Amino acid sequence: MSVLIFAELEEGKIKKTSLEAIYYGSKVAEMTGGETVVLAIGEADSAELETAGAYGAVKVMHAGGQELKEANIVAYADTLTSAATQIGAKVIVTAKSSLADAVTARTAGALKAGVAGNVTELPDLSNGFEVIRSVFTGKAFAKTSINSEVKVLAIKKNAITPEISGNKAAVEDFMAPVSEEAGKAKVIKTLKETGTVSLPEADLVVSGGRGMKGPEHWQPLLDLAEALGATTACSKPVSDMDWRPHHEHVGQTGVKIAPNLYIACGISGAIQHLAGVNSSKVIVVINTDPEAPFFKAADYGIVGDAFEVLPKLTAAVKALK
Amino acid sequence: MNILVCISSVPDTTAKITFKDDNTTFNKDGVTHIIGPYDDYALARAIELKEELGGTVTVLNVGTAETEPQIRKALAIGADEAIRVDAEPTDSFFVAEQIAAVAKENSYDLIMMGRETTDYNSGVVHGIVGQLLGMPSLSPVMELNIDGNTAKISREIEGGKEKLEATLPLILGCQEPIAEWKIASMRGIMTARKKPLNVRPAVGEGLTSVSSYSLPPEKGDCKMIPAEEAEKLIDLLQNEAKVL
Ligand SMILES: Cc1cc2nc3c(=O)[nH]c(=O)nc-3n(C[C@H](O)[C@H](O)[C@H](O)COP(=O)(O)OP(=O)(O)OC[C@H]3O[C@@H](n4cnc5c(N)ncnc54)[C@H](O)[C@@H]3O)c2cc1C
Ligand SMILES: Nc1ncnc2c1ncn2[C@@H]1O[C@H](COP(=O)(O)O)[C@@H](O)[C@H]1O
Numbered sequence: 001m002s003v004l005i006f007a008e009l010e011e012g013k014i015k016k017t018s019l020e021a022i023y024y025g026s027k028v029a030e031m032t033g034g035e036t037v038v039l040a041i042g043e044a045d046s047a048e049l050e051t052a053g054a055y056g057a058v059k060v061m062h063a064g065g066q067e068l069k070e071a072n073i074v075a076y077a078d079t080l081t082s083a084a085t086q087i088g089a090k091v092i093v094t095a096k097s098s099l100a101d102a103v104t105a106r107t108a109g110a111l112k113a114g115v116a117g118n119v120t121e122l123p124d125l126s127n128g129f130e131v132i133r134s135v136f137t138g139k140a141f142a143k144t145s146i147n148s149e150v151k152v153l154a155i156k157k158n159a160i161t162p163e164i165s166g167n168k169a170a171v172e173d174f175m176a177p178v179s180e181e182a183g184k185a186k187v188i189k190t191l192k193e194t195g196t197v198s199l200p201e202a203d204l205v206v207s208g209g210r211g212m213k214g215p216e217h218w219q220p221l222l223d224l225a226e227a228l229g230a231t232t233a234c235s236k237p238v239s240d241m242d243w244r245p246h247h248e249h250v251g252q253t254g255v256k257i258a259p260n261l262y263i264a265c266g267i268s269g270a271i272q273h274l275a276g277v278n279s280s281k282v283i284v285v286i287n288t289d290p291e292a293p294f295f296k297a298a299d300y301g302i303v304g305d306a307f308e309v310l311p312k313l314t315a316a317v318k319a320l321k
Numbered sequence: 322m323n324i325l326v327c328i329s330s331v332p333d334t335t336a337k338i339t340f341k342d343d344n345t346t347f348n349k350d351g352v353t354h355i356i357g358p359y360d361d362y363a364l365a366r367a368i369e370l371k372e373e374l375g376g377t378v379t380v381l382n383v384g385t386a387e388t389e390p391q392i393r394k395a396l397a398i399g400a401d402e403a404i405r406v407d408a409e410p411t412d413s414f415f416v417a418e419q420i421a422a423v424a425k426e427n428s429y430d431l432i433m434m435g436r437e438t439t440d441y442n443s444g445v446v447h448g449i450v451g452q453l454l455g456m457p458s459l460s461p462v463m464e465l466n467i468d469g470n471t472a473k474i475s476r477e478i479e480g481g482k483e484k485l486e487a488t489l490p491l492i493l494g495c496q497e498p499i500a501e502w503k504i505a506s507m508r509g510i511m512t513a514r515k516k517p518l519n520v521r522p523a524v525g526e527g528l529t530s531v532s533s534y535s536l537p538p539e540k541g542d543c544k545m546i547p548a549e550e551a552e553k554l555i556d557l558l559q560n561e562a563k564v565l
Binding site for chain 1: 359412417436437441444447449451458463474480481484487491496527529530531532537546547555556558562564
């Protein structure tokens, strides 16, 4: 039973969460007896793609054609479907992301595959094919059996810790026909921050809420983030008021993150906010109000003014290095 | 402009999640249900587009009779008619099949959905429907304007956004700030009672099923650090929590 992993490329490199998915896929292949193959779409050189081998991949199919230069959901999905069909993949694994969801959904439609998202553990094969997935925005888990012949799994960040070997994967060029629908949606312009780790990928996140008082007061938070090498996030009202860009908004209706460390400054900890951050390993809360609900969900808390606390933390981080 | 808006019925975002029957069933006792928050954005934008360009907005839900209050609410907000496919929406592929079946019988210029439901957070139904109907699907969409046969869209990507132009018909998974959530007026609530709500049977069957649920472990106590000694936090994060 071959396993195909859809790996995302970011600035020519395989995304960290995709490497977790490759490792997860290789474990599934081990359990079911089959090959671990990766499909990587976009620009990357062979030396980079070979490194998928360290995470358990035997082969990387690399699709780098012209119509795949932009992340075209339909073209990507058609390519993934063809690759799955060609190698006879019975399990398709990806890291949960908005692009991967959109792409694998179409492939699931084409292959009549059952989908399980936010998977947190390796499958249990003792009674069919069962996985545990995180549901109700992190508030519960559901043991789910997938009964279709082809299965699509989207893995949650940090669900598995890869063990890295010295192996290299064989890299092959791959090209597949793309359906007519792909041409119906054209990217005109891409606006993207470069050089920063994106929120879903980030291990360290510093986040601000309405308690930060206004966009002009964000500098102390940005300073701590820079000293830590962390990515910045915010609460919904903050992005609604345009204090910070929308893609920084975390929560039930924003990005769901799972960093090792989440530092919340001036955020009350509304249940909808927690829903986006409750998968963080360690949560730090800085708030002037000792009764702020966020402290109940935190590992470490400081009752105090963010504008006094943040510079102290930044200085302490700098002193480490 | 004929628009189909697919809405899910989900537990209120503040609902306490518990299970019954030996953890095999979600306990709905005392839980208020709402239109999926993302679906509510899609609905709000669909109604604005109808007001701007004319046409109709049809809402579609795959669910049991329990979801009718959410469907009536969508009608009260401004949708013209509703369809309910009478089945438990247990599986993404199954839900998508129902939506595709309805869409095949009618010609919609746009099929608008939320980026994801807030109970299972799969974010895949729009893509599956797109494939089943042979139409492009885009998600998560933050901005949508219609110019003749072209949709001008902005879609969120990690760390930014991209601008797209796409030809109709299209399927979109929507999120804020595409529109502001709308509330029903008194008049809307009155007229909603008279708007058509057609119930139809489901086709096909699900590909996945849930056998049991569990809750995450309780969080331990929060360790408090005095503000005057804030720098100690960094030491704890490095040596105790080992995250730095
Ligand atoms: C359907 C729905 C979906 C939602 N989705 C989301 C979502 O995805 N994400 C989200 O974040 N919210 C979401 N919300 C909104 C949520 O309910 C809260 O309103 C929001 O999270 C509050 O943001 P906040 O904590 O920044 O602001 P507030 O609640 O106003 O809290 C500000 C906090 O800052 C503290 N403070 C003030 N001054 C200082 C200072 N100098 N130093 C330190 N602390 C200070 C205050 O004590 C207070 O606790 C949603 C709501 C609904 C109804
Ligand atoms: N039971 C349902 N009935 C109608 N539409 C649904 C249903 N479930 C999901 N959808 C739509 O599909 C979108 C994506 O859902 P999902 O893939 O389940 O996260 C939702 O935001 C809804 O617009």
